[in-house]
Amino acid sequence: MILVNVDSLSVSELRSIAGQEGIDGADALSREDIISLLEEKYGEDDGDSDQKDPNLRYMSGLTDYRDISKYVEDLPGVEELPQSYPDTEIHLIKKNGTWLYAFWSISPNDSDSLQDAGSSLLLAVTIENNGKREEYDIPVSFTDSEWNVGIPYGDGFCRVSLVAVDKDGKRTVLSVSKSEDLTDSYWLTHTDEMKYSESLYRLYLSLITNKEGELVDTPVVREIVQLFRKEDSRDE
Amino acid sequence: MNKLNLILQAHLPYVRHLEYPKFLEENWLFESLNETYIPMLRMLERLERDGVDFRLTICFSPTLVTMLTDPALQERFVGYMNGRIELGELEKARTAKDEPACYDMACRYLDEAQKNLSRFEELGRNILSGYKALHEKNRIELVTSAATHAYLPLYKDYPSAVNAQIAMGLRTHDRIFGESARGFWLPECGYYPGLDSMLADNGVSWCQLASHSVITAKDKSIYSGYKPVELPSGVYGFVRDWSVTALVWSSVSGYPCDSDYRDFYRDIGYYLPMDYVRPYIHEPEVRVFTGYKYHAITGRTEDKAYYSRPRAMEKVALHADNFLYSIKRRGFTIQSAGINDPIFNLCFDAELFGHRWYEGIEFLEAVMRKVSGSECFAFTTPTSIILENGPTEKLRLNESSWGSGGYSDIWLDSSNAWIYRHIFKAIERMEELTRRFPDQGSLKGRFLNQASRELLLAMASDWPCIMHDGTSVSYAEKRLRNHLGSFNVVYSAMSRNTVNTEWLINAEKSSEIFPDIDYHLFENPDKE
Numbered sequence: 030m031i032l033v034n035v036d037s038l039s040v041s042e043l044r045s046i047a048g049q050e051g052i053d054g055a056d057a058l059s060r061e062d063i064i065s066l067l068e069e070k071y072g073e074d075d076g077d078s079d080q081k082d083p084n085l086r087y088m089s090g091l092t093d094y095r096d097i098s099k100y101v102e103d104l105p106g107v108e109e110l111p112q113s114y115p116d117t118e119i120h121l122i123k124k125n126g127t128w129l130y131a132f133w134s135i136s137p138n139d140s141d142s143l144q145d146a147g148s149s150l151l152l153a154v155t156i157e158n159n160g161k162r163e164e165y166d167i168p169v170s171f172t173d174s175e176w177n178v179g180i181p182y183g184d185g186f187c188r189v190s191l192v193a194v195d196k197d198g199k200r201t202v203l204s205v206s207k208s209e210d211l212t213d214s215y216w217l218t219h220t221d222e223m224k225y226s227e228s229l230y231r232l233y234l235s236l237i238t239n240k241e242g243e244l245v246d247t248p249v250v251r252e253i254v255q256l257f258r259k260e261d262s263r264d265e
Numbered sequence: 266m267n268k269l270n271l272i273l274q275a276h277l278p279y280v281r282h283l284e285y286p287k288f289l290e291e292n293w294l295f296e297s298l299n300e301t302y303i304p305m306l307r308m309l310e311r312l313e314r315d316g317v318d319f320r321l322t323i324c325f326s327p328t329l330v331t332m333l334t335d336p337a338l339q340e341r342f343v344g345y346m347n348g349r350i351e352l353g354e355l356e357k358a359r360t361a362k363d364e365p366a367c368y369d370m371a372c373r374y375l376d377e378a379q380k381n382l383s384r385f386e387e388l389g390r391n392i393l394s395g396y397k398a399l400h401e402k403n404r405i406e407l408v409t410s411a412a413t414h415a416y417l418p419l420y421k422d423y424p425s426a427v428n429a430q431i432a433m434g435l436r437t438h439d440r441i442f443g444e445s446a447r448g449f450w451l452p453e454c455g456y457y458p459g460l461d462s463m464l465a466d467n468g469v470s471w472c473q474l475a476s477h478s479v480i481t482a483k484d485k486s487i488y489s490g491y492k493p494v495e496l497p498s499g500v501y502g503f504v505r506d507w508s509v510t511a512l513v514w515s516s517v518s519g520y521p522c523d524s525d526y527r528d529f530y531r532d533i534g535y536y537l538p539m540d541y542v543r544p545y546i547h548e549p550e551v552r553v554f555t556g557y558k559y560h561a562i563t564g565r566t567e568d569k570a571y572y573s574r575p576r577a578m579e580k581v582a583l584h585a586d587n588f589l590y591s592i593k594r595r596g597f598t599i600q601s602a603g604i605n606d607p608i609f610n611l612c613f614d615a616e617l618f619g620h621r622w623y624e625g626i627e628f629l630e631a632v633m634r635k636v637s638g639s640e641c642f643a644f645t646t647p648t649s650i651i652l653e654n655g656p657t658e659k660l661r662l663n664e665s666s667w668g669s670g671g672y673s674d675i676w677l678d679s680s681n682a683w684i685y686r687h688i689f690k691a692i693e694r695m696e697e698l699t700r701r702f703p704d705q706g707s708l709k710g711r712f713l714n715q716a717s718r719e720l721l722l723a724m725a726s727d728w729p730c731i732m733h734d735g736t737s738v739s740y741a742e743k744r745l746r747n748h749l750g751s752f753n754v755v756y757s758a759m760s761r762n763t764v765n766t767e768w769l770i771n772a773e774k775s776s777e778i779f780p781d782i783d784y785h786l787f788e789n790p791d792k793e
Binding site: 109110111114116120122123124125126130132134174175207210212213214215216219222228229231232233235236237238239240241245246247248249250253 | 418419422458476477479480481482483484485486487489490491504506507508511512515518591595598599602604663664669670671672673674677678682685686687689690746749750753
């Protein structure tokens with residue numbers, strides 16, 4: 030089952046996932062086509078586009094003036110932003126409890142010299158969770174500049190390095206991101222206490238459940254609630 | 266006793282385009298003034314006159330207070346209201362003749378517009394003075410937010426920028442209201458571990474938090490958000506009650522969805538003949554909301570019934586009763602779990618009441634009147650709760666927000682992720698400028714101050730949120746590009762140690778916000 034909103038992934042990531050899922054010729058497909066194929070594969074399209082998410086905020090507060098943006102296009106002083114900056118660096122931002130967003134840039138000088146030398150690039154991901162360290166690589170191309178990195182819940186951190194690998198396999202770290210903490214929740218790790226905490230559990234639910242019995246739309250909450258229910262059913 | 270801690274957030278992005286005779290997005294402010302901020306003030310003043318015992322907290326964001334106290338925008342609002350009143354006179358005549366079922370509402374809209382304009386003028390065109398008067402009577406706690414309502418968790422790697430947002434927000438509140446704010450509305454309820462320390466360093470006592478922050482906390486919560494959370498820095502957090510707020514907030518089953526309430530979208534600006542509405546819409550012929558709306562929500566149909574004000578008011582009374590009944594029932598359950606006097610933290614966008622939900626202000630009024638003198642309920646404010654020295658619990662929380670998904674997905678998705686590459690670079694460059702030019706006065710100081718102003722405006726959460734929602738995307742993107750482009754003008758010039766004076770004067774004129782800004786706000790002590 031897909032665990033991320035495919036709309037939020039880059040074309041490279043989508044192609045990579047499509048390849049893993051056995052979709053042929055994904056490299057030649059457009060972003061929209063890949064999303065549509067993936068959605069079909071994962072059965073995400075529920076066929077009821079009118080059904081609104083009950084957990085959405087009621088309104089953003091800003092009025093939508095409906096497709097009239099062309100009338101404000103002559104705003105003065107609109108300037109083009111640089112395509113890239115002359116620095117080699119990588120950043121990591123937390124998107125949610127299970128995904129981080131990495132983006133990077135390579136200075137034109139670095140990029141030219143690395144490509145002239147026939148080097149390749151990769152993201153070296155380090156995840157330390159509850160004292161255990163996991164490290165793996167994600168190959169990227171010189172045209173890539175962003176990637177979503179999946180992370181587990183736990184007590185620890187994730188860090189991503191941008192690494193050049195030369196023809197002999199020698200690795201050179203070009204830039205290292207700051208660390209992002211993992212989501213570390215008491216109830217994800219204290220399941221043994223759950224069966225003794227029924228009244229507390231009900232109290233928690235009372236704050237985050239609407240009158241239809243639906244939970245606030247947060248994956249980690251759903252995970253905790255499932256754990257409570259599992260412990261509860263184990264007693265029966 | 267159930268304590269109701271109502272916190273309203275009034276925020277709009279900074280929109281001011283005096284270079285145009287009329288500018289479409291300025292209507293965001295004018296509509297909210299006429300439909301929420303002024304009617305809400307009039308309602309609260311009415312309660313005060315009637316001796317109703319009420320309390321609430323309102324956060325007026327720094328960008329909003331800047332616009333509300335801007336003489337040029339005040340003047341433009343008067344023009345907007347005169348147009349609305351003129352259309353009201355026409356509507357009275359038209360409906361009397363052609364659409365009698367709408368006549369009463371046409372009269373009502375006209376009457377409300379006249380009263381709102383009259384109150385606006387009585388207050389010297391500064392409605393904040395009316396809210397401040399209620400604050401001085403201990404009815405309202407007034408608080409502030411981040412300078413441009415930046416979504417702070419995404420900037421946690423840049424403490425100087427987060428601090429600039431906090432400090433400039435507090436400074437603006439102080440300048441406008443003449444006193445320090447004790448509370449700080451976290452934009453979008455966006456919290457990350459460590460943010461509370463920065464609030465504490467700036468003298469803040471409390472903030473509000475997302476509803477799921479307690480069940481997902483790093484520590485075991487006993488009070489489940491029904492008592493204040495003491496964050497590691499000592500700042501208190503008030504956890505939003507999603508269950509109760511969803512009674513109003515839900516876009517599917519909330520009270521505002523009731524079929525008898527007035528429909529937001531069916532506006533004469535969109536369906537009456539162009540020749541009739543042309544003077545009251547946007548030039549040349551862009552149909553927009555005029556505020557004259559005569560239909561009820563009815564249901565999922567294009568065939569809308571006419572709005573009946575008496576029927577809608579009956580529903581307001583029913584919904585106010587149901588709201589309090591739901592809280593009372595919840596109160597019994599919570600107290601049976603051993604938590605006495607639970608606090609229900611009810612956080613809403615202010616514009617929901619009146620603007621989006623036409624009857625919302627009457628709903629608030631009905632709830633406040635019913636609570637006054639009640640033995641079961643009492644309205645309160647965060648600072649009152651803190652001063653009572655009641656029970657609290659220390660908790661370490663994870664990152665969270667009130668956005669869909671509970672984290673940062675709205676402000677960081679495929680539609681808007683590209684902006685952070687540019688904003689982060691601008692922050693790094695601003696920090697660099699503060700190091701290279703530590704003591705600049707006069708013209709260069711003003712130039713650097715303008716760079717800080719542009720950077721803060723680029724950081725506003727509104728731009729990525731609009732990109733995510735797919736509404737007015739072009740405007741949001743242009744604004745962001747303009748602010749970052751302007752920042753780059755300063756950076757490039759200062760890299761050559763020069764000042765573009767003509768550019769500076771024009772830029773200062775177009776962004777009359779944060780007059781007391783000081784570029785040293787962006788100093789990063791870690792990079793000395």
